Amino acid sequence: MNSMRRGVLAFLGGLILARPSSGRASGKSPAFAASRSSYKPRHILCFLGDENGLAALLQSARAAIARFGDGFTVDEDGSRNEPDDRMVRSFNICWDRVDPDAYQEADEDAVATHGSVLYVLGPPMEAETAVTTSAKALMFVQYMLDHGAIAAKGETAGVAHGVSRWKELFEQARSAAASRDLLALAKTCRLAFARRPIGDDAEGMASVGNHLVGLPDVLITFIRKDDQQPSTNTEQLAIAALIDEIGDQMTRQGVDAVVADRHTTLSDDRRYDEDEYKFNPFGVVTIRDQKL
Known part of the structure; x- marks a missing residue:
């Protein structure tokens, strides 16, 4: 079993063991809110690739779905094998401005020179499954950055981080999952995918x-x-x-x-x-x- 496969299984094992059994905050299990609407939130993930890189991005995304991304789907209609002129402005608006090391000049250069775009949709989430699904979304981002993507953005809230910051957030999530600390996992996912x-x-x-x-x-x-x-x-x-x-x-x-x-x-x-x-x-x- 290779190191990537072992890492996937360890991360998912931590998520399963840390899953809360109820909505009451107890020990390391986070509270979640009662819904006021029938709408169910979902992740929309945007990945940028190199010139003519859509095929490689699709291959990586499908591999991620097969390994751990049950419920995630590729949006082939919205994806493109060419640059999207809107991306520079979009990332400039969406870069996280709170963490001082959220992105670097190299990340801006990657966005400016991208040659392909892939969108991935997460499954609709209930409140009690949101943290574990968001942890998988964060794992999806890291997998894609390790397998051909040059930049990533969470479209749902409109937030982007640079490659190093995404990796830092993923490592924090992996550590929290391994130690079954779902409070820490929930916080990391919030910092990764919510904007403020x-x-x-x-x-x-x-x-x-x-x-x-x-x-x-x-x-x-x-x-x-x-x-x-x-x-x-x-x-x-x-x-x-x-x-x-x-x-x-x-x-x-x-x-x-x-x-x-x-x-x-x-x-x-x-x-x-x-x-x-x-x-x-x-x-x-x-x-x-x-x-x-």
């Missing part, structure tokens, strides 16, 4: 993509000392840190406990239509008038 902060100073800033780990998104409205100037990068990073803190707390304690503890509200997601991939069927937790 999205929004503006007037309406507030939020996460997008928490539904990929079975949680509501978090919206922060805030009060600033000088409301005549736009929020700074430092202030936006502070908002992102609070969004992550609340996400961690919801994972540990459950949504209802966080809503009660922080005296906040949980409401339907009205930011997106119900048939959009960014729509969160678990709702949005809103923290109002946070002082920066």
Whole structure:
């Protein structure tokens, strides 16, 4: 048995052993939210390849599906064996701006010089299967980057990381799965596939993509000392840190406990239509008038 096969089996074994048996937060099992909609979230993964590289990307994706990606499918209609002029702008918008090492110049160069595009769709997810399915999606990303892809992006929330950052996130997920620490696994998947902060100073800033780990998104409205100037990068990073803190707390304690503890509200997601991939069927937790 080769090292890749052993790694796949070890990772999947950790996911199976760590799978929660109920929605109650207990020990290392994360809480997940009750759905407020019939919509079921799913991953859309975008992979870029070299010139005339679609055949190689397809071969790698099909191998990944056969090894561990049950329920994942290739979107051949949306894929293309030529550059997509929209990709440079799309990745520029979607690069994670929170982690300081999220992407490098080499990652931007790879996007700029790509020659093929492949899309992969994940299966529709229930809240209780979201973390393990997202862990498989993260494994799918790493497999593709190891087998011909030169860049990757999570289309559902619109977030991209560079090759080194994707690998770092995958290694964190593998370690969490091996130690059966599903709280850590849920956090890593959230950092990999959710984007934050999205929004503006007037309406507030939020996460997008928490539904990929079975949680509501978090919206922060805030009060600033000088409301005549736009929020700074430092202030936006502070908002992102609070969004992550609340996400961690919801994972540990459950949504209802966080809503009660922080005296906040949980409401339907009205930011997106119900048939959009960014729509969160678990709702949005809103923290109002946070002082920066």
